[in-house]
Amino acid sequence: MDLPVLIKTLRNALQHDTLPLLREQLEDVHPADYAAALTEFSATELWSLLTVLPRAEQAEVFGYLPAEVQVSLAISVSRRKLSPIIRQMSSDERADLFNQLSDEQRDTLLPALAQAEREDLLRLSAHEEGSAGAIMTSDYALLPPELTVREAIEVLRLEAPDKETIYSSYVVDEARKLIGVVSLRDLILAPVSMRVDDLMNTDPIFASVELPQEEIASLIAKYDLLALPIVNSEHQMVGIVTYDDAMDVAAEEATEDFHKTATIGKLDGNVKNAGIGLLYRKRVFWLVVLVFGNIFSGAGIAYFEETIARYIALLFFLPLLIASSGNAGAQAGTLMVRALATGEIKLRDWGYLLGKECLVAGLLGLTMSAAVLGLGLWRGGADIAIVVSCTMMLVVMAGSLIGLSLPFLLSRFNLDPATASGPLITSIADVTGVVVYFSIATWYLGL
Amino acid sequence: MDLPVLIKTLRNALQHDTLPLLREQLEDVHPADYAAALTEFSATELWSLLTVLPRAEQAEVFGYLPAEVQVSLAISVSRRKLSPIIRQMSSDERADLFNQLSDEQRDTLLPALAQAEREDLLRLSAHEEGSAGAIMTSDYALLPPELTVREAIEVLRLEAPDKETIYSSYVVDEARKLIGVVSLRDLILAPVSMRVDDLMNTDPIFASVELPQEEIASLIAKYDLLALPIVNSEHQMVGIVTYDDAMDVAAEEATEDFHKTATIGKLDGNVKNAGIGLLYRKRVFWLVVLVFGNIFSGAGIAYFEETIARYIALLFFLPLLIASSGNAGAQAGTLMVRALATGEIKLRDWGYLLGKECLVAGLLGLTMSAAVLGLGLWRGGADIAIVVSCTMMLVVMAGSLIGLSLPFLLSRFNLDPATASGPLITSIADVTGVVVYFSIATWYLGL
Structure with missing residues (x-):
């Protein structure tokens, strides 16, 4: 569906009070397109249109909204209503949103999350802006080295819904140190009784949590990676950065350098919406x-x-x-x-x-x-x-x-x-x- | 291994005539790094160092070499020696190389390829420079709609070694028209007896073969795709563009726009090597x-x-x-x-x-x-x-x-x-x- 058509459909549904019908009508609309259409509506309308969707999709569409719209919703909508969406977001998107809120707003939002999510969020948002830590996600798939290929695929099948990607899985030792990477492609191709630690690549490309994000993006581009594992100073696995986030970083960096050619300072967000x-x-x-x-x-x-x-x-x-x-x-x-x-x-x-x-x-x-x-x-x-x-x-x-x-x-x-x-x-x-x-x-x- | 260390290792092997030992020593070196190191050597040395590797890896490393080095090798090395490598390259990389050769050089290279590869190559390289057709690959995974999930995974297992990606598979009807896309993630998660056409996304994002490549790159970035299916004017599937090629296109476009800010014309390749x-x-x-x-x-x-x-x-x-x-x-x-x-x-x-x-x-x-x-x-x-x-x-x-x-x-x-x-x-x-x-x-x- 074209963007103007989509916006018209949404506007009609609002005017004629036929919101519940939308869910079926819009089944095939991509979350990115839905989010783009939503930005044309006021905060109240946007919220009605967003909550028409099934819960999991709400979080996905919310993740595609521009940062400033996310923040304004987070401020204006009640915690009780917003927290289910926040809880479903991927951990890196949640941390991004969190970093843009004031201390007070954070304090309002935090109790809405489960203990584990709260700790994860605080850990992720503690990293310096512009570093690998600030863009990584903690929703990655871990595999114990002693599993067989058959068992590994079973583990991934169970964990897939909560993971950013299952196409790359990471193997760590007891001290959580990164010892290998295995791709789903290799798992599918390998004999089912082979052990993960026999199959894995034992010399994976990785990066430190402090590495600037533009260097993360160039590593991912250079080695054509789907995801890059991020380790702390003890070589313990702390997250991954996926190729789609690397693409966004590369585009932002290019914009920043482009602006600098005309002596314009770093400008976050959209020029059209900038004050x-x-x-x-x-x-x-x-x-x-x-x-x-x-x-x-x-x-x-x-x-x-x-x-x-x-x-x-x-x-x-x-x-x-x-x-x-x-x-x-x-x-x-x-x-x-x-x-x-x-x-x-x-x-x-x-x-x-x-x-x-x-x-x-x-x-x-x-x-x-x-x-x-x-x-x-x-x-x-x-x-x-x-x-x-x-x-x-x-x-x-x-x-x-x-x-x-x-x-x-x-x-x-x-x-x-x-x-x-x-x-x-x-x-x-x-x-x-x-x-x-x-x-x-x-x-x-x-x- | 660091780049300077790698270069030193290669130089030592050349000097002490211990090339055969390299194969084991360099098992864990990424092809991109190996290619970067090779550019420091003369054409003859480069060729010796390249052919030390197993055949499949030779093609991969060759694909990572800068375009101008590929062309100079294609010109200087005999057809008999080069053709096994060319045959192993992915179809889009092969077409890229082909497009940079003179008519005469093309005629020398073509007979070295099998009939199917030759036709594929001519088809791919017929597309206008800068269009989706010029960067797409024809090594994508097709699945018949009537297969069960179990059968589909078996098909992918067999075909994986020749495909650019098996994480997205494409479903076409008898007229080769694109009717759906299914991800390996969905296949892994679905019940094994489910049919592919019940599982697939029937409204996939796709693009025309004539679309400019920068628009291909932005579609892939916007929808966070791993690969974008490319169709001709009859909606028949003709290829895919993968995220890693989209990243390269986005970087090239950014460079081109960046250069234009200072009224510099379009410059292909590296500034350091430009004449x-x-x-x-x-x-x-x-x-x-x-x-x-x-x-x-x-x-x-x-x-x-x-x-x-x-x-x-x-x-x-x-x-x-x-x-x-x-x-x-x-x-x-x-x-x-x-x-x-x-x-x-x-x-x-x-x-x-x-x-x-x-x-x-x-x-x-x-x-x-x-x-x-x-x-x-x-x-x-x-x-x-x-x-x-x-x-x-x-x-x-x-x-x-x-x-x-x-x-x-x-x-x-x-x-x-x-x-x-x-x-x-x-x-x-x-x-x-x-x-x-x-x-x-x-x-x-x-x-």
Whole structure:
């Protein structure tokens, strides 16, 4: 069913009071689509439409709702009504919701959960934001090593409804240390009397609970894993991160880096729903910082006021020279920032890449020089054409080499290389451009 | 084993001619790691190290090698030696490799394959680049609808070694039309005598073979799918795309959009390995286009030469005014480009977002005005301070509204919104900034 059709169906059911009929009508609608449709309704309507569904599906749809909608429901709906849904959610989604509530709201919600769920929730939400611990789930399948394949499949059959995945199962020793992984595929293929510890992969890929979540996502992508086991400092198994959560993390990381290219701070959630104040706060910091960065360009111009006053035609070329330098620098910087983020290049590659950039930027500079030579002749005569053309060559190269190096420099000092975004590089390139241009002009025109 | 340790082990084996011992030593090394280590060796060494492995693993490791290494091996190694590996590769990886070869190289490789593999390969590689067809695999598990659960599991057990996944199986009618999907989890949980067509989900999520691959990736992410069935225009099942390929597509798309923020053309493969000529070609086009865009700023300055000559102090503020306008515009544009790419916002949201941007940009403009007021007083006196401050307010708002609207405008005319990147917005904001600044100055200073 299309989203607009679905929304219309839901609206009709509300208006004509035919909610109970919905359950049958919507049997084949995917929880993600149902959740998307629900966001179009007010909190009260949303709650009526959600509770029409069978209990297990309520939790699933609730899990697909945007975080801010979940939180507003958690606040507005009574604990007695909400707790059955919360109890059915998967442990990682529950922890996510919990982390967004105030202390007071948490205290209201906690008593609604069973002892085991409560402990699990507190344990999961204790992990630092952005770490593996904060996105892992504790609903994973454990298998004792001494089981046979037949027994193992029986165990999984019983446990499946409560587990995030049964396609990967984990084997731990008495101290809960991770000793192996076995896939359902291997279990299905193996002779039924084989022992789990003979079948399992004894050298599984795993990660520490403190590893940043973007590194978790790249491990999962690199090894094509369905789920990655997470261990604590004693190598004890504490959770798993599944591929679907890794996909969400990768998308969020890409958005964050993308925003940084335009000096926008980290923005959680949807741009459409973000408040005016939040958007202002995420944008204002760097805008103001860069104003002060650009004072240096102004100062450069002021320093050469005499040259400019004598040859005011030089000003015509100023915007395109400094813009070209900034653009070439932004290109080089962006290539490096992304390649560092995806792991394609490492800090140690700087020298090699700098050498290559000299050649690429040299070619770019020559092309740009040629492009402005005619323009220089037309607007300012031979002398100015030579000045403009030489300046272009130099500033494109300077901009490119600065743009390429800045991300490495920031990385070297453990700062986020993505901060070396277009606007920062442009500001530095601008100053360079002004100084180079008017220096060459002053010298060549013999002022 | 760490990558440096692994590389050292391989290098030792080559030097001391102990290759046969490697097989046992490296049993637990993941194919992705082995492939990463192999890229450090020359083609001949790489081939010796690859063929030490058991046949099935050779294909797996080969599949993890970067595309350019695969192609160079395909060209340099004799057909007789290579064909067993090619035959073992999964069908989508084989088609990827095939698509990168010249016609002549394809003709050399094709006879090495069995009839069925050849037809499959030609069919897969006939699909348009960037479409679902180009990334799907034909190694999926089919189940006849009349089987019982017990029989279905037996079928999967037999077929598993040749299938990309057995966690999702597909049910088709006599005309090969997709009628259902059943997961291994459901099969394991169901009573063994239940029929597949009673168990299957009869309304599965599917996609057309022509759908762009980034939309395939978002469907898989949205519905948390392990694999998405692909159908042709007659609704016949033709392949599946698995979550791991979707992750790669999403990462590539993000890289492409990321590069576009700095006007870099689509770059396949690794930046580190890209040739000088390729990098030059991907960067030069927009750099030259933008030079001509910046001529308008130059023309704006030339038009106001008289004003500038009389109040040369105005020039001090020019870089920071036009940079602020461009930076604010780049922020607004980037927010929109990314949100349009992830589907968070649609074309119809433009009006609402424009209204919101008026408020955000207004606040930003006020802050920036205040920030430069003092600077204006210090450098130029009260009159210039007022001119600079008013200009800042106006150009930050103008830049933001242009930056926000440009991606929508491009989308509206079916152009890629990501083209509305920082440098393009900056160029437009520059012209606006120059004209607004000197117009206000000319008017207010009564020139």
